[in-house]
Amino acid sequence: MNIKESNISDWKDKEPNQESGGKVRQKFKEYLKKTIGSIPFTEDAVALFLLFLDPEYPSIKKGVAVFALLYFITPVDLVPDTLPVVGFLDDAGIVAAAVNMYHEDIPIYREKAIKWLEDNDFR
Secondary structure (H helix, E strand, O other): OOOOOOOOOHHHHHHHOOOHHHHHHHHHHHHHHHHHHOOOOOHHHHHHHHHHOOOOOOHHOOOHHHHHHHHHOOOOOOOOOOOHHHHHHHHHHHHHHHHHHOOOOHHHHHHHHHHHHHHHHOO
């Protein structure tokens, strides 16, 4: 599925609202600081975050990214993040599925994610 070229009417009920968008903006960096050494999918999570923040990307198509990011930053998961090794498996699956949906667009954001991680002292 090419998410950028999909029919807009397919996404009407998935458009992120201000509440969910605000939570992602507020909590993402804070949560990333706590988990940076524990997760192997950091670049993908940051790429989704940057796609979400991009004012040029159609907001109606940001719903999947918002869902994946909210799942990532919310402490209540299917598998608690506090469990060693397996705690982030569900988060990794959700982020990977979202990245797959944005497969044509995500490479640009992955490049930006590497720079963002360096600029924000995560590397």
